[in-house]
């Protein structure tokens with residue numbers, strides 16, 4: 028088990044060799060509701076020379092059941108994940124939260140070393156680009172005022188620190204604006220959002236108001252689940268009409 | 284001013300938890316916690332070795348909890364050698380009996396109390412009242428909530444939910460003082476009233492921050508001087524401590540003092556650090572050591588870290604749920620993230636099984652905890668237990684849902700079928716006259732995502 032405040036275990040591995048295939052893990056809600064994030068992720072990786080594959084048997088990382096306490100139910104799904112990705116050395120996922128599930132929490136549910144090992148090969152997209160490929164400039168151009176929201180699991184379980192920020196800041200013509208209280212949770216929390224909706228919404232409102240205060244036209248995030256939640260609040264507020272939410276991968280795929 | 288919550292122990296947890304669903308915390312609590320959390324983070328960030336201290340403290344506590352049985356015996360031996368009477372209490376009831384008994388034996392009619400969370404666990408003030416003994420809280424915050432007939436909302440700053448205006452009105456009403464909302468003035472008023480209490484009291488009570496096993500020393504930290512006065516003015520001192528409050532040796536103390544001041548109140552060191560080594564000549568010292576559910580934690584090997592807590596309150600201040608819900612919403616003595624972890628062990632999952640779900644698992648608590656308790660991981664661990672053991676969270680319908688979900692997520696074809704149903708549901712939702720259950724919980728303030736064209740996997744097959 029990892030302790031909080033420590034960066035989650037990442038498999039000590041030899042560096043990425045050019046030409047090695049990268050397997051996409053596209054979480055279920057992205058697959059179904061935000062497919063453009065999947066395509067943007069694939070495009071980004073290809074542009075930086077990675078052959079991309081998509082193991083078609085993949086489904087979900089098991090996080091919803093795990094966070095709800097249903098570990099036995101999660102375990103079956105995690106094993107399916109481990110079987111699906113067993114042969115892949117590099118696995119990249121455009122979600123900090125699902126990556127944290129794989130890398131940090133598989134071991135809580137399943138003691139099987141092989142399962143844990145597959146989990147440790149999963150990288151969050153911005154982390155893979157910056158730390159593994161050494162890319163900070165994706166060549167994107169995006170002439171807007173942009174704020175950044177990094178989801179809590181990415182931030183605190185994976186120790187994502189400045190990778191998403193560095194990627195954003197190298198985007199041409201982009202004006203980066205600071206989000207007040209940027210590291211405070213937006214209140215999504217998976218099933219928390221519907222189990223304790225009042226509190227979840229109150230937190231989301233605060234986040235939305237901070238986005239408004241930042242003056243951003245676009246709020247970008249490596250986690251679209253957060254965006255779905257507080258973006259859903261933004262979408263209902265006439266005073267926030269001008270604000271768009273966008274996954275980091277999509278933004279990094281914009282060219283003038 | 285908020286109404287007084289009904290509070291006579293765990294059974295009330297059930298009805299009080301409402302505030303976790305619909306935030307009910309006061310504005311002043313939200314603002315103060317946010318402010319202190321920022322301040323404390325800034326203070327801790329100044330110390331280059333702060334993370335090392337946290338690791339060291341965690342290791343010392345791990346050792347302590349592993350060897351608790353031996354250390355407690357050593358502690359008792361050293362206390363007894365200093366002429367201290369040590370009393371053991373398995374639960375709150377026994378602890379209360381000990382304290383009332385000590386009071387009776389010493390002919391006590393009036394008691395001054397320094398801050399002690401254990402005394403809240405015991406609801407000691409009710410027991411004093413029933414025994415016809417006057418007990419006055421002397422910590423300013425505790426004094427205020429006692430006057431108001433309320434319960435603390437925070438473990439370090441009990442009256443955080445009240446503004447200076449609230450306190451001014453309270454002092455006017457209960458003490459007959461002219462109204463003022465000026466901090467210094469209010470402090471003076473409290474001080475003047477409390478001074479008489481110290482002089483009258485025949486017994487003083489305190490908590491214990493650290494018990495040093497090797498020397499039988501009680502360490503008490505505080506800022507107002509009231510604990511020191513409570514321990515030393517009356518001829519009898521009774522100290523209450525949980526079994527987990529030990530440190531093996533005095534060498535282990537400095538790192539904890541460094542952490543506690545900074546994480547608790549953003550101070551390099553608290554104003555006072557008292558070391559009590561036995562009773563002064565002509566005085567009596569009793570130490571009541573209380574289990575009250577703590578050994579339940581020892582029985583759950585994945586939960587031991589819950590006993591490392593030094594009650595600094597940093598996790599409360601950092602918690603976005605606590606900030607909005609306030610302390611009472613958690614229903615028992617310990618609110619916030621550590622409350623959600625500790626209370627289910629202390630009072631049982633059947634009473635407090637909902638608490639671990641009162642979190643978005645954002646991890647802000649674990650990030651600030653000075654002894655590095657893996658609070659968010661403890662929360663998911665307890666969720667796992669809560670759905671499998673007798674608790675308000677164990678539900679057949681939910682079990683069935685997750686069983687079906689698990690089946691659907693174990694094969695690509697099942698996955699596609701299940702997802703087609705979800706997509707259809709989301710597509711139809713705008714046309715439904717009302718949204719039931721969880722769907723309604725989502726859409727009450729949030730738009731649903733738009734259902735796009737083909738899923739990613741379909742796109743991949745065609746063009747990927």
Ligand code: SF4
Nearest residue numbers: 592593595596598652
């Ligand atoms: S759990 Fe940690 S942060 Fe919370 S009160 Fe205890 S010691 Fe402080």
